[in-house]
Structures are given as structure tokens and as C-alpha cells.
Amino acid sequence: MIFLLFCKIFSRKSSLLLTMRYVDLHTHRKGDNKYNAQGTRYSVVNCAPTDELDGLRYCSVGIHPWDVAVGWHEDFERLKERVLLPQVVAIGECGLDKLRGGEWLLQMECFQAQIDLARMVGKPLILHCVKAVDEVMRMCVGVKCVFHGFRGKPELAKQLLGREFDLSFGERFNVESLALAWQAGRMWLETDESELGIEEIYERAARALRISPTDIVVPGTVSW
Numbered sequence: 001m002i003f004l005l006f007c008k009i010f011s012r013k014s015s016l017l018l019t020m021r022y023v024d025l026h027t028h029r030k031g032d033n034k035y036n037a038q039g040t041r042y043s044v045v046n047c048a049p050t051d052e053l054d055g056l057r058y059c060s061v062g063i064h065p066w067d068v069a070v071g072w073h074e075d076f077e078r079l080k081e082r083v084l085l086p087q088v089v090a091i092g093e094c095g096l097d098k099l100r101g102g103e104w105l106l107q108m109e110c111f112q113a114q115i116d117l118a119r120m121v122g123k124p125l126i127l128h129c130v131k132a133v134d135e136v137m138r139m140c141v142g143v144k145c146v147f148h149g150f151r152g153k154p155e156l157a158k159q160l161l162g163r164e165f166d167l168s169f170g171e172r173f174n175v176e177s178l179a180l181a182w183q184a185g186r187m188w189l190e191t192d193e194s195e196l197g198i199e200e201i202y203e204r205a206a207r208a209l210r211i212s213p214t215d216i217v218v219p220g221t222v223s224w
């Protein structure tokens with residue numbers, strides 16, 4: 001059910017099934033927000049609650065754990081105002097980071113608020129998680145989540161896939177983990193802050209999986 005909802009969120013525009021479609025689940029490059037010249041690139045641009053969203057085709061909006069400070073409630077109010085906009089397909093990136101970012105208790109409070117909001121509006125979360133997998137697994141119940149920038153080992157991939165998390169892979173990844181997510185039908189690809197284009201990331205993933213890039217279909221595109 002949640003999976004269908006996720007597909008629905010990503011299904012605002014249908015296009016020719018025969019066209020190769022590159023879906024970039026997470027990018028910080030605002031210029032990537034529209035179709036490319038061939039009409040084949042769909043990018044979910046990462047935004048903070050105060051960013052300008054006009055003109056973005058797809059975006060995610062959230063409070064990054066690095067940006068969590070005492071006044072996070074103000075950002076959260078802004079996020080609540082914007083979360084129902086049609087171009088906002090997910091909440092994030094948000095999550096927990098034990099190595100960097102705001103004070104731990106504030107990170108937890110702010111993340112919990114975003115999880116509750118995601119549940120309420122039925123939109124998925126794009127997760128940033130550093131050294132906090134146990135906490136994230138415990139907190140993210142009853143909400144669709146994608147771990148972004150996943151570089152973890154297969155043991156962790158298996159654990160997360162078993163809990164119905166999707167995994168998104170960028171420039172560098174563990175090949176076995178990628179294969180596990182692909183086999184589970186829960187593999188996304190992303191550029192994040194890479195210099196590479198999403199087309200190159202698709203090529204790398206396809207080479208690792210020994211398939212053609214044209215065979216790659218990420219979960220959210222099934223109903224596009």
C-alpha cells in the first residue's frame with residue numbers, strides 16, 4: 001500500500017515508455033530540475049525549507065541534521081506550509097548524524113517531527129544517516145523511507161531491505177549491496193553532490209549489475 005502511494009507521488013507525469021528515463025532521486029544541483037534536452041532526466045532537487053521552489057519540477061524539502069539548531073521549529077513551520085505543494089515529492093534530506101551537525105537531542109526532536117509530518121501527508125522520507133542506523137530503524141515505522149547515498153555493506157543492506165527501506169546509490173557504492181537492492185526492486189540512483197551526471201551513475205550501476213542501463217527501472221517510475 002505504502003509502495004503504491006510512493007509510486008503515485010512520483011507519477012505526476014506519464015511519458016513514452018520507450019524513452020530511456022534517468023531518475024535522479026537526490027541532487028543538490030538546482031539546474032537539474034527539468035527534463036534535459038532529450039526529455040529523459042527527472043531530478044528530485046534537494047531543498048531547505050527556506051529555498052525558492054518556484055520553477056522546480058520535482059523536489060524534496062527537509063531540515064538536514066547539519067542544519068538543526070535551537071530555532072528549528074521556525075524551519076519546520078515553513079516546511080509544513082510547503083510540504084503539500086505538488087512539486088514536493090518527498091521530505092528530506094533529513095535524519096541523524098552522530099559525527100556532525102546539531103546537538104543530538106535537537107536532531108532527534110527535529111527528525112521525529114519530520115517523520116510524523118511524512119506520515120501525516122503520506123510522502124516518503126529521503127534519509128541522511130551517519131552512525132545512527134539503529135535509531136533510524138526504530139523511529140521510521142509506518143513511513144516510506146529511502147536511505148540516500150548508501151555505501152553500506154551487504155549485511156546492512158539486507159537488514160534495511162528486510163524492513164522495507166529503499167536504498168539509493170551514488171557515485172560510490174558496494175556492488176553486493178547494490179545488487180541486493182536491485183533484486184529487491186528497491187534500488188534508486190542519485191548524483192547528490194557528485195560532478196558526474198545521472199547518466200554516468202546509471203552506466204556505473206549497470207556495469208556493476210551486468211545489465212544494460214536501459215534495463216534499469218527505479219521503483220518510482222513504474223507508473224510514470
Ligand SMILES: [Zn+2]
Pocket residue numbers: 026028046093192193
Ligand atoms: Zn545530499
